[in-house]
Amino acid sequence: MTRTEENYIKTIFHLGGNQSQLISTNAIAEQMQTKPSSVTDMAKKLTEKNLLNYIRYQGVSLTDLGIKTALSIIRKHRLWEVFLVKKLDFTWDEVHEVAEQLEHIKSEKLIDKIDELLDFPKYDPHGDPIPSKNGDFQERDKQLLSELKTGNQGICVGVKDTSATFLKFLDKNNIALGNSIQVIEKEDFDMSMRVKVEGRNLQLSNQVSTNLYVKVLESN
Amino acid sequence: MTRTEENYIKTIFHLGGNQSQLISTNAIAEQMQTKPSSVTDMAKKLTEKNLLNYIRYQGVSLTDLGIKTALSIIRKHRLWEVFLVKKLDFTWDEVHEVAEQLEHIKSEKLIDKIDELLDFPKYDPHGDPIPSKNGDFQERDKQLLSELKTGNQGICVGVKDTSATFLKFLDKNNIALGNSIQVIEKEDFDMSMRVKVEGRNLQLSNQVSTNLYVKVLESN
DNA sequence: ACAAATTTTTAGATTTGTCTAAATTTTAAT
DNA sequence: ATTAAAATTTAGACAAATCTAAAAATTTGT
Structure with a gap:
């Protein structure tokens, strides 16, 4: 498998092509910064190899x-991200680009040893689950902060947008995964919300609350 | 720079193209398992990019x-080899293939952090020196075991042949870098020699002694 | 249901890295 | 100094992955 083929497979997975849902060549082209006609060619090729319908x-x-x-590719990507953060002190906004390269290294032993070195982590630095060696992984029980009701309390467990700008914004506001968060007030006008993060008061825009995942703590 | 271009540059370096010595397209083709005509094409391209004369x-x-x-490429290759051995328990005969891939990862920060994690090693698992970040490195003072005279004593510091078969042979005979070695007797007939490695007697063929580097301990 | 707009595919061209076969240059031998 | 042998380059072709422009199919609006 070439690197390009792997990137197509990964993109199609992320667009939902695993739920036997049909993904348009247009959607793939947009995601991969290429043209629909190129996607058509690759679709034929990967179908030939029994990777796509x-x-x-x-x-x-x-x-x-x-x-x-x-x-398998996603597992590698996420394990490398953990490695970069835990062992090499990368910040969570720096890891994506490098992991995009490292995920294509071909060596089963290498990734299994990295997994072991990291003590078999279940989540990557952005809160996304890491598939196990045999391919199973469970999505964490989570919802978007924007879906919480006033008074609800939760724990930050992940981000939807993993862009450096968003991650740096969270850093600057001292919002990290694992932090407790409570909705104090929701503003109907612009859907912004006032929250308490680890005891500190913050005003978060809708753009923020629709990109931060939390695990709700049942009040009772 | 593409991966292919990097591999050409690396190969030419190893063939001596750094000493402003001219390397033939034939020699490069042989080393890279390709055809001289392909090398000619690439030579023109890399000359255009000011990498070759x-x-x-x-x-x-x-x-x-x-x-x-x-x-820079060799630095990455050798640092990754050390990483694989020291941090992931790879054996010295397993590292080459994986390092061939890892050496092409593009991230200055990554390799500098790996260097730091390993505490700035000077030599790779085969005894080859690791260029520093600014590109200088000194070849260790060493000679082939085959060049030693009877009675000479030394320390194993490197291998010329880094093939898995040779490295496994050394493992099987408990010969490791850092071991002391003394020439007991040289056989004129087949150039084999009897040696003492860390106190153990061994008979080594010419093929072995011309592929093992030692640092001679001056008798006085 | 049918025309217009959108999406998707096809056809043909381009780039990178490679090859084979033929032509050219260099080296070696007498 | 020629000629034969060896090495090297050129010319033309190919596969992978991409693109543009045109053609075909599907979807949408009325």
Whole structure:
């Protein structure tokens, strides 16, 4: 498998092509910064290799083999991210670009040893779950901060937007995964909300609250 | 720089193209398992990029920029080898293949942090020196075991042949870098020699003694 | 249901890195 | 100093991954 092929498989997975949902060549092209015609060519090629199901004019979905392949790449990507943060003191906004390269290194032993070195982490620095060696992983029980009701309390467990600008914004406001967060007041006008993060009062815009995942603590 | 270009630069360095010595397209092709005509094409391309000096029908040598580039790649390769052995328990015969991939990862911060994590090692698992960040490195004072005279004593400091078969042979015979070694007797007939390695007697063929580097301990 | 707009595919071209076969240059031998 | 042998380059072709422009299919609006 070439690096390009792996990137297609990974992108299709992230667009939902694992739920036997058909993903359009247009959507893939947009995500990958390429043209729909290029996607069509690759769709044919990957179908030939039994990684995709492709229906002309409809879109593609991943086969079982395709899903397995995608999970393997995602596992590598997320483990490398943990490695960079835990062992090399990278910040969570610096890891993505490098992990994009490292995820393509071909050595089963290497990634298993990295997994072991990190003591088999379950989540990456952005709170996303890391598939196990045999490909299973459970999405954490979480919801967007914006979905919480006034008074609800939770723990920050992940981010939806993983861009450096958003992550740095969170750093600057001392919001980190694991922090407790409580909704004090929601503003109908602009959907912003006042929250308490680890005891500190903050005003967060809708843009922020729709990109921060929390695990709700049941009040009773 | 593409991965292929980097591999050409690295190969030319190893063939001596740093000493402003001209390396033939034939020699490069043989080393890289490709055809001389392909090398010619790449020679033109890399000359265009100011990495090579190329004289038609004569060969190529590295420019200053080419040497700097080669040293950067070799630095990465050797640091990754140390990482694999020291942090992930790879054996010295397993590291080459994986390091060939890792050496192409583009991130200055990454390799500097790996260097730091390893506490700035000077030599890789095969005894080869690791260029510093600014590109200087000194070849260790060493000679082939085969060059020693009867009675000479030394320390194993490196291998010339880094193939898995040779390295496993050394493992099997409990010969490791850092071991003391003394020449007991040299056989004129087949150039084999009887040696004492850390007190144990061994008979080594010429093939072995011409691939093991030692640092001679001056008798007086 | 049909025309217009949108999406997708096809056809043909481009770039990178490679190859084979033929032509050219250099080296070696007498 | 020629000629034969060896090494090197050129010319033309190919595969992978991409693009643009045109054609075809699908979706949408009325």
